[in-house]
Amino acid sequence: MNNIIIGPAYPLRGGIANFNAALCNAFLKKNIDSKIISFSLQYPKILFPGKTQLDNGNAPENIEISSDINSINPFNWFKLAKKIVKLNPDYIIVDFWMPFMAPALGTIIRRIKRKKNIKIIAITHNVVAHESKFYDKILTKYFIKSCDGFVAMSKSVLEDIKQFTTNQHLKFIPHPIYDIFGEKVSKDQALDFLKLKKEDKHILFFGLIRKYKGLDLLLKAMGTDKIKKLNIKLIVAGEFYDYKLKYEKIIDELKIRDNVILKDTYILNQDVKYYFSVADIVAQPYKTASQSGVTQIAYHFERPMLVTDVGGLSEIVPDNKVGYVTQTTPESIANAIFDFYENNKEAEFVENVKIEKNRFSWNAMVDGICDLEKEIN
Template sequence: MAEAPLISAIIEPVGGHGGMNYYDYGLCKGLASAGVKPVLYTCDSTVIDRARPFETRLLFRGIWGNGGKLGRGLKYLRGFVLSLRDARKRGCRIAHFHFFHTTALELAMITLARLYGLKTVITVHDVESFSKGSSKRLAKRVFGGADLLIVHNRISLEALAAIIPSALSRAKVIPHGNYMDFVKPVSREEAFKKIGLDAAGPVLLFWGQIKKVKGLDILISALPQVVKRFPGLKLVIAGKVWKDDFSVYGSAIEAHGLKDNVAAHIRYIPDEMAPYYFSAADIVVLPYRKIYQSGVLLMALSYGKAVVASDLPGMTEIIDDGVDGFTFRSEEPEDLARRVIEALSDKDALKRVASAGLRKATDGFSWARIGERTAEAYRGILD
């Protein structure tokens, strides 16, 4: 008699609202290829635009937008309860959550899932947010109630262990996957036309949310040296501001005389526009001050783009300097300028490094392999 498939509930309400749809799709597809039957519970901002080897339930409705917090919170709780009920009806044995912070809501989610008789798994996406004050106390309670914790790299595991030493025995390191299923490269000419770019020289791309920790000011400070060597260079800044003030960066651009060398697209960039921005770029720059793992890095590698990134552990666990990416000394604009100039000055080396990065993203960060490791971890808590 054939063994019944392991069914898991992937409960992730951010989905298409905040870019988690890429991750959700990759994880669920990988789990399906590993013999697990995942059911994704997410928000109604998620677009089902392709055939999926798993079922998606859009039960978190109206939780994002301009409505009142109380109303959206009640809708969130309703979506969660409906998800748990549906999961139990389907015979799910595992509830897999994705947390970026801990509040009383996350504690309630874990508690309710356990009351429904489900084993609980948490992927910890941002260890830093759990390290202070009430968040730390809540994190201990939330993570203490989980059967399995997943982090994406060694630096995150070490940070988690420093906050909650008891979590170490229940934690697994399973990396973030690539974006190969979403890569749709276009010609440079088409990309330039689509995003309204006019550049006589190389193009640098800063992609994603604009916030202080992302180090955009470091890149702007480095740019004058690069422009001296490549006067026609264009920096494209694409993303919306999050708890920051772009006027500070705008003033720095003006002060450095870089207005003609910067294209600032300061807004939400929809998913369907990503291929044009990445296809236009020669180098994707990640000048972050602090990061535990970066989806932008893996997206850039998946597009076959060379990257120049801060030499933070979360970056160097993925790329090897001069082999499949370039690194610079974190928070040092002069060193960033030097590495960008070096990379742009040797087109053969730039192409070789970009190709090696694509191979690493494809082979080393495949969702099929990640699905296998996650499925193995699931079975470990069910034995």
């Protein structure tokens, strides 16, 4: 058997690029030939709010990646479809995460299917956009109608797919744990690497900072009297894709500048372990969500989590077992943080995380995709 994964990959950066590298590696470990076709142009500069789309870290080893897709050039889509047909994969796996990609990916898939009966399985990281536009549903439907089967990594996304298709080839497979960031290090090592004080307590907010991720809620929780008294430090580790000044204003208004550590840059893969290893708890105060790769990184590094009750996050983080599921309010978030530190919950949650993480394996993802491919055929 052999397959092709169509989606972002190194040297592009980001969670889906990391996902594809790990998925490809998992196929190879099962003796299934797999390669990735990625983007030569993913986002035009005018649509990209970050500093760079490229990962300056190390390339994944033993994985074949070609950067062929131009997201805004239809002539490229036609040419690439011919190339993929000649490669003759048994089936194709294609990522979908935002409507902007629907014209390119949907057209490539449709052109392939005109030439050859190759089955298409979509991994739907997200179906309903977090920050929606009026044309999103039209674009999403165009992509979804071109696929033969779907993998969703949360039950909420599985339900979202049903808004666009009556296709019954749907499979829920929980997002596997990321194992590409190395092993955890001691808290002392992480403190030394990040040049942080050993006597401080640390909450981690990790990843690109977008409006829907609710950093403002977390900052307001940090500004409540009960949390200020605990003298906790919040590490914000990620590049701003929203207006930074908005968050700076909240920090200054609440007088929590001394309690917020801004590492506002893209975190290289080889440095991720230090941020998670230093954290007492990882906070994801999202206002909307499907599932989150950050949760699975936290599981890998055996860190307790605080998530909000949106999308599929509560499916992955059992409340008061491996962390907290809160409402999307600063008060609810603050109450969870206070309980965590006041009642010394870290050790208890860590032991539960070690057990719970066994639910999320790459073998399960590979086996689930292979089962879906057989079902479609």
